[in-house]
Structure formats: C-alpha cells, structure tokens
Amino acid sequence: MKTLTKTRSPASGIKLKTSQFQMIREVIYNYCGINMHEGKEALVQNRLLKRLRKLGLGSFDEYFSFIENDKSGAEFLSLVDVLTTNKTSFFRERKHFDFIERNILPGMAGRSVKWWSAGCSTGQEPITCAITLLEAQQRIPWTSVKILATDISREVLHTAKQGVYTSHKIGDMPAPIVNKYFNQWGADEYQVVEEVQKMITYGRLNLTKPWPLKGKFQLIMCRNVMIYFNRETQKEIVAKFYDLLEPGGYLFLGHSESIPSDNKLFKNIAPASYQKQ
C-alpha cells in the first residue's frame, strides 16, 4: 500500500523572529516612510514567505543574506512590492469624483488639465480620473489632459500599464461605462481602451524621496497612502504638494486622512478635499 507523504514547500513552518521584524520595520521606514506597527508581525511574515517560496529559500536569515548579496537591488524592490498595501477600486470614494465634476471641472473649460494620482496602485484611480474627464468633455471642453500616475511598487505599475482587470474588479461600474471604456480581453478579463490609457503616464516615484517633477498641477490625489506615514512625513509631503499645485489648485486625500486643522496652506472645502490658499 502506498503511503501518502505530505509535500512541504521550503518556506512552510518558518517563523519571523521579533528582532527580524524590527529590522525589516526600520529598513522599510527609512526607505519609504511606511510605518509598520507592532502587531503586524504575522502579516509581514506571511508576505515575506511568498518571496521565500518563490526563491526556494529555507529561512528568513537566508532571505536577508540573499537581499544583501543581490547587487542589482531587484530583490529589495520585490520586498517593497510585497510589503506595500495596494487595495484600490474604480470610483473608490466616489464623492470626490462627483465633487470634481460638479465644482472643479466647469472651471477647466478651455484649459489644459494636469492631474496627479500619487500612490496610484494598479491604475483604477487614474483610470477613474480619465473617465471622469471624458464623461464631462461634452459639457466642459478642456483642451488637453495629462494624468500622471505614480507609485513606489513596480508590480502594481506593471498591472496598471497593462490595464487588464477581471470582471469582478470592474463590476462596480455601471454597464454603460464598462461598455464604453473597456474591451473584453479574455474569458473573464477586460482591458481599458487606448483612449483612456493614452491620457495617463505611469512612473515609479517614492513619495518620501526627492520628486523629479516640474510644472504645476490643478489636481493632486494622494488617497489612502498617507495613512501609512507618520505625522512628520505627512506634513513634509503636504508642503511639497502645495508647491506643485497651481494657485487655487486642489488636493484630495483618502476619507480617513486629513491635513491638521492648524495648517495655513490649504482650506478644507469638502470631506478630505482641500484647496491651496
């Protein structure tokens, strides 16, 4: 009779030590400002185990040596990829887009629009910006549009550039919008149309390092990103957004994020929506 032997992947049963968690925490904080709180050990362990499995490594020490010896730096970036939280969706926090359409876009008639989605994840946010502009174009004929979409994670940017989403991911949008802006791509996948993708430039940018950006934006969205940073980092980034916005330009944060009320740079005009003073 055959005996069933359970196959074990090299990475199963490996525990992340508290000292290893602290080390990762410090490295990630110094690199991209993400503040991984105590109590996130299990989450970090599970995410790192994905890399160990992929590389066929048997311990976290081996993995850390692998990163140190990888002079290309590629594995360090994969570590950043797995440790970032990329949850997003089309028309997420929809009130922002309704507000923009109603109160901001009318002022853009006859102008060129520059909009930055900072921390764009897999592309749903900048695609929503583009669709909002296209839907408004009949009434508010803007002359040209540039949507800059940046993120620190190479993996999400790769997905964003492909612009292919499962039906589950596009399911929250009304059918007429899906039919107009997405083409069926596979059995259960849809690709965003070229007209939309052409409006967006994707790039890798670490918000906590110097930004190689010029020119003024009318709109900046940095939603559900600042929540991972400490107060000091948030303040520094908000001040840099201020410099990059045109006078009277707009900044949108996630609905659970805010600029401290004692700030003199921005006026709070709607929930998590600010105008440069």
Ligand SMILES: C[S@@+](CC[C@H](N)C(=O)[O-])C[C@H]1O[C@@H](n2cnc3c(N)ncnc32)[C@H](O)[C@@H]1O
């Ligand atoms: C939760 S997602 C939010 C996506 C989108 N803005 C939304 O609200 O749906 C946060 C994104 O911020 C990115 N991120 C985290 N730290 C960053 C940093 N230092 N620089 C740039 N992007 C960062 C992550 O990679 C992730 O894709």
